[in-house]
Amino acid sequence: MIKYPLGFKKEKIDENKKHVNYKNRGLSLESLINDANKYYEVNDIAFIYKKPTPIHIVKTDKENTIIKAYFEKPSTTDYNGLYKGKYIDFEAKETKSKTSFNLNNFQPKQITHLKNIDKSGGIAFIIIYFKEYDEYCLYLAKDMFNYLEKENKKSISYKEIKEKGEVIPLTLAPILDYLKIIDKLFF
Amino acid sequence: MIKYPLGFKKEKIDENKKHVNYKNRGLSLESLINDANKYYEVNDIAFIYKKPTPIHIVKTDKENTIIKAYFEKPSTTDYNGLYKGKYIDFEAKETKSKTSFNLNNFQPKQITHLKNIDKSGGIAFIIIYFKEYDEYCLYLAKDMFNYLEKENKKSISYKEIKEKGEVIPLTLAPILDYLKIIDKLFF
Numbered sequence: 001m002i003k004y005p006l007g008f009k010k011e012k013i014d015e016n017k018k019h020v021n022y023k024n025r026g027l028s029l030e031s032l033i034n035d036a037n038k039y040y041e042v043n044d045i046a047f048i049y050k051k052p053t054p055i056h057i058v059k060t061d062k063e064n065t066i067i068k069a070y071f072e073k074p075s076t077t078d079y080n081g082l083y084k085g086k087y088i089d090f091e092a093k094e095t096k097s098k099t100s101f102n103l104n105n106f107q108p109k110q111i112t113h114l115k116n117i118d119k120s121g122g123i124a125f126i127i128i129y130f131k132e133y134d135e136y137c138l139y140l141a142k143d144m145f146n147y148l149e150k151e152n153k154k155s156i157s158y159k160e161i162k163e164k165g166e167v168i169p170l171t172l173a174p175i176l177d178y179l180k181i182i183d184k185l186f187f
Numbered sequence: 188m189i190k191y192p193l194g195f196k197k198e199k200i201d202e203n204k205k206h207v208n209y210k211n212r213g214l215s216l217e218s219l220i221n222d223a224n225k226y227y228e229v230n231d232i233a234f235i236y237k238k239p240t241p242i243h244i245v246k247t248d249k250e251n252t253i254i255k256a257y258f259e260k261p262s263t264t265d266y267n268g269l270y271k272g273k274y275i276d277f278e279a280k281e282t283k284s285k286t287s288f289n290l291n292n293f294q295p296k297q298i299t300h301l302k303n304i305d306k307s308g309g310i311a312f313i314i315i316y317f318k319e320y321d322e323y324c325l326y327l328a329k330d331m332f333n334y335l336e337k338e339n340k341k342s343i344s345y346k347e348i349k350e351k352g353e354v355i356p357l358t359l360a361p362i363l364d365y366l367k368i369i370d371k372l373f374f
Contacts, residue, residue: 085308
């Protein structure tokens with residue numbers, strides 16, 4: 001768990017830096033999203049949860065402790081839920097690249113899943129954290145599939161994500177208020 | 188996995204029995220629902236999945252095999268997804284009782300979750316399998332909360348579930364076509 005909101009202090013901005021750097025604060029993308037989801041839940045704003053990691057259990061002991069199990073590949077995205085009566089579904093990924101987001105960050109089934117949700121009236125997107133720019137971008141699955149159709153590539157350029165997507169501004173509560181972007185785009 | 192649809196043959200109806208008995212066929216409620224969800228997915232009807240069981244991992248070995256982990260209590264329902272643009276959320280339970288469904292079949296957090304989803308414009312329900320009657324009932328969370336408010340009980344009577352809920356008829360593909368009931372009630 002991250003300390004929040006007390007642990008959150010804006011860094012003094014160094015004029016030579018383009019971006020405020022939170023990289024070494026231990027605020028992982030996953031913890032920022034879980035934290036936002038918790039905030040949304042307790043304030044009756046949205047009910048969005050991270051799915052548990054799928055695991056194949058091989059053996060348990062007499063006390064029902066798991067003593068042998070394997071991690072499985074996810075076939076859907078990590079996060080889904082309900083916001084303003086709409087079905088929300090997304091995946092969150094970090095990248096060190098400065099120029100693009102590589103689709104091999106996803107399992108092929110996750111891409112199919114995002115396509116299914118987008119086609120069927122859900123709000124499907126990805127949140128990409130560009131570590132080198134310290135930017136959290138929300139990019140709609142719809143835009144991703146349009147881009148991939150045109151470009152026939154295995155990655156999405158940073159330029160495209162910045163043009164079509166939205167940078168999620170960091171705020172106090174919750175820090176990564178990604179539903180603000182969903183409001184802007186859908187409501 | 189259940190054998191299906193080849194493994195599905197209607198039993199010869201014994202006139203002395205009130206209900207056709209599938210109890211010993213190994214068609215567990217979970218496998219029937221997973222099977223229906225698979226059918227909905229491959230036919231582009233709905234995208235509804237069972238969430239993996241939440242597990243607290245204590246130890247993994249060098250090959251990333253889990254060698255110690257515990258089962259955790261779920262804080263949401265087992266199933267959620269998207270159908271006709273609507274957010275769907277439900278829990279499925281079996282009971283041996285002939286007279287009622289006891290709420291201690293749920294974790295308290297699951298009840299809160301169903302309430303949240305119902306309030307916020309999602310379609311929230313439970314599927315209860317009454318083993319003794321061999322009946323699969325779909326009962327809306329809304330009706331459950333209305334009943335509990337009036338009755339102040341820790342269980343829901345079979346009578347109430349039969350009156351307000353709907354028995355899911357068994358069909359060929361998928362066997363437990365529970366979205367038929369959702370169509371009837373919402374679309």
